[in-house]
Amino acid sequence: MPALLPTENLLELLIAGIFTKNFLLVMFLGLCSFLGLTKDMSSSIGMSMAVTFVMGMASIITWPIFHFILVPFGLEFLQTICFILLIASFVQLVEFIIRKHQPALYRSLGIYLPLITTNCAVLGVVLLNAQQNYSYVGSVVYGISGGLGFGLVMLLASGIREKLLQRGVDMFGGFTGAFLVAALLSLIFVNYFGVIQF
Amino acid sequence: MKLIISAPPHIKEDVSIEKIMWSMVIALLPVTLMAVYVFGLSALYIVLVSVLTAVLTEAILQKMSDKRITIQDGNAVLIGLLLALLFPPNIPLWIPIVGVMIAMVFAKHAFGGLGHTIFNPPLVGVAFLMISWPSLMTFASAPRFGASLPYILEYGATRLADVSPLAMIGALYLLYKRYIDWRIPLSFIVIVALSALLLRIDLSSIFTGVLILGIFFLATDHSTTPVTKIGRFIFGAGCGILIIIYGQFGTYFEGICYSILLMNCFTALIDKYTAPNPSRRYVSWLKKS
Numbered sequence: 073m074p075a076l077l078p079t080e081n082l083l084e085l086l087i088a089g090i091f092t093k094n095f096l097l098v099m100f101l102g103l104c105s106f107l108g109l110t111k112d113m114s115s116s117i118g119m120s121m122a123v124t125f126v127m128g129m130a131s132i133i134t135w136p137i138f139h140f141i142l143v144p145f146g147l148e149f150l151q152t153i154c155f156i157l158l159i160a161s162f163v164q165l166v167e168f169i170i171r172k173h174q175p176a177l178y179r180s181l182g183i184y185l186p187l188i189t190t191n192c193a194v195l196g197v198v199l200l201n202a203q204q205n206y207s208y209v210g211s212v213v214y215g216i217s218g219g220l221g222f223g224l225v226m227l228l229a230s231g232i233r234e235k236l237l238q239r240g241v242d243m244f245g246g247f248t249g250a251f252l253v254a255a256l257l258s259l260i261f262v263n264y265f266g267v268i269q270f
Numbered sequence: 271m272k273l274i275i276s277a278p279p280h281i282k283e284d285v286s287i288e289k290i291m292w293s294m295v296i297a298l299l300p301v302t303l304m305a306v307y308v309f310g311l312s313a314l315y316i317v318l319v320s321v322l323t324a325v326l327t328e329a330i331l332q333k334m335s336d337k338r339i340t341i342q343d344g345n346a347v348l349i350g351l352l353l354a355l356l357f358p359p360n361i362p363l364w365i366p367i368v369g370v371m372i373a374m375v376f377a378k379h380a381f382g383g384l385g386h387t388i389f390n391p392p393l394v395g396v397a398f399l400m401i402s403w404p405s406l407m408t409f410a411s412a413p414r415f416g417a418s419l420p421y422i423l424e425y426g427a428t429r430l431a432d433v434s435p436l437a438m439i440g441a442l443y444l445l446y447k448r449y450i451d452w453r454i455p456l457s458f459i460v461i462v463a464l465s466a467l468l469l470r471i472d473l474s475s476i477f478t479g480v481l482i483l484g485i486f487f488l489a490t491d492h493s494t495t496p497v498t499k500i501g502r503f504i505f506g507a508g509c510g511i512l513i514i515i516y517g518q519f520g521t522y523f524e525g526i527c528y529s530i531l532l533m534n535c536f537t538a539l540i541d542k543y544t545a546p547n548p549s550r551r552y553v554s555w556l557k558k559s
Contacts (some may be wrong), residue, residue, distance in 0.1 A: 111543075174550040231538030232388055252380055255424050256389050257535060263397050265513070267520040 088264050089217025092265045095193045096225045097258040100203025102193030106226065107250050109184070111237075116230035117223075119184045121235045126188045127197050129166070130159050131215030134198040135208050139227040148202075155198045168266055193222055226260075229253055287384070290449045291344030297440025298351055301479065305430040309359035313430050317354040320366040324350030327374040332364075334432065337383075345384050349373055352392040354429035356421045356527070361406055369395035375527065385493050393488060393531045400524065432479040441486035451489040453510075454503040457483045461510030471516065476513075476522055480547060484509075484526040494534045501537075501544040508533045 087264050095101045102123070109119045127135050142148055167185050170178045178185075188194060197218045201211035305313045328346040332339045341347075350370055357366060373395030381387050398409050408428075444450045466476055489495070489509055496505050509529050516525030 162413045205557070214394075227539060228535050231542060232535070235388065235541075236381070239382065249380075251378065255389070256376070258393060259390070259394070259397055259401065260528060260531045260535060263401055264516065264532050266514065267524070269519065 073142065076206045076208040078207050078213070080206065080210050082210065082213050084204075085214045086138065086217045087215050087268070089219075090133050091225060091261070092268055093262055094221045094225060094265075095196065095218050096222055097261040098265070099196065100258075101196040102191050102222060103254070105184075105187065105191055105193075105241045106229065106254065109232040109245055110226060110233050110250065111226070113230045113234060115184075116226040120179055120188075120219070120223030122184045122188055122223050122225045124216060125189065125192075126159070126163060126166075126185075127194055127219040127222075128212060128216040129162060130155075130198050131196055131201055131211045133162055134158055135201065135211050138202050143256055151199065151202055152195075155195060159198070163189045174257070193218065208235075225257065229257060265266035274482070281325050285449075287345070288343050291348050293315065293444060293449055295344055295348050295351060297444055298355070299430055300440060301355065301395065301433060301483070302351065303439035304433040305355070305359075306427075308433045310432065313359050315363060316357055316359065316366055317351065318360070319363050320354035320357075320370050321347050321350035324353075324374055325368050327371050328379070330436070331379045335379075340384065344488040345378075346374070349391050350395060352415075352483070352487060354393065355390065356396050356480065358428055359409065359430060361540050365403065367438075369399045372398045381539055387491075387493050389531060389534050390435065390488055390491050390494050391451065393527050393534075396527050400527070411530060413548060414483065429480050431483045434479060435479050435482045438479065438482045439485060444486070450486065451502055453499060454490050454495060455485045457503045457506030458489060462513060463509045465510065465514045471514075471517070476517070478522070480514075480523050481526055484525040484530055488526075489530050489533075494537060496537050496540045496544065496545040498541060499538040504540055504544070505533050508536065548550065 089095075092192060096106055105119055106122075110113050136222065137154065137158060138151060142151060152250065156190075163185060170181070170185070198213050201214060206214060229250070233250060236249060236253075302317055306317070325341050325344040327548030329339050329341050352372055353373060353401060357369075371499065373391040376392035377389050377394035378387055379386070380388075397408075400544055433539055435469075441450070445452050445455070462476060462481070463473070465471075496502055513522065513525045516522075516529060
């Protein structure tokens, strides 16, 4: 069983989550929300805040369940369905609490919080944590940095798409253009950060 | 006194897209001739094939999409020439064709053509080729001129543009005529030189012909860089920092290409957050009085 305290380099995990193993552009997870919510900047900021929060919290709650219940009883094959159940119920719970106590935050997050329950980037980060055997602190750091990387790319792409809309370019409007922007961003990210290793 | 009555725009200055693009092509001619002299006819073939492919691709694309054919404005020639200068001299000739077509189709015309590009077209072509055929894009044996004049005649040149930083002298004319902005090159050079001095990197390994080409011709591309003055300083400084970071892990040539592309991604954000807001000042002045 991995330790609670970090055994891996936390800075390395942070840089891996944000840049070198970016969930959107290098691992291609969470592309559905990337395409749907990068039309304007405010919704992309709301979505990436919600994703960062849920990725961090999902890492916090799934690690003990995996290492204290699933692994001792030899039930690792149940990890996917177990994690989906945990994330969905957790997001519902958070939605209730935020709606009751922080109505302003609830309104600004809006529809994005329930959407995240089926976001593949969130499931991806907890499965990667289990696969890589990260320590407790390490997996939380990896989850939060993955969310920050997600937010960075959402911000970049929404800026570019807003600029394209302002210029009134119709040639590859809509989703085709968004896929083209995603492909070129991914080309640049893979090329630049592919070489950086520790 | 003679009065001239005409409809707007009342442009006094003799500046046009054609003039800017063709002056940039002419400013690149010395380094092209130098490359042909150093590397022989293979360099000439690469340049010719790139420029011809660029012009043909643009003409075919505009014919297909029922637009006015604008090959005479020089932008296609410039993209082909810039891309040719970033190739090593011993590549098979289908590599320039593929690279130029990628640059013209996916980086220039897919985004709406001249003035609408988000990513620098020549660099997109290079990035695509580097990730697809990395072994063909590297050059092992390099001509050497002896170490006595490293800054004037590049020794160990690996790209067509590497022959001599001094051959980029045409950029000064472009700066003088204000066809390219001085803010990006200034902050770019200052950041690269300062960090090279602080980190004790050999200056001759960074200041190659490709870096000079990147600073004056690639990083100053008009539509892929910020429009605000502060934004341009930020853009140049960001390029410099990213090159130094990349150089710690890889080669400086790739660092130059990818860091300019990466800053192109940030251009929209830089523009958004450095946009001047005159009404805010006015509102605070109103509140005070």
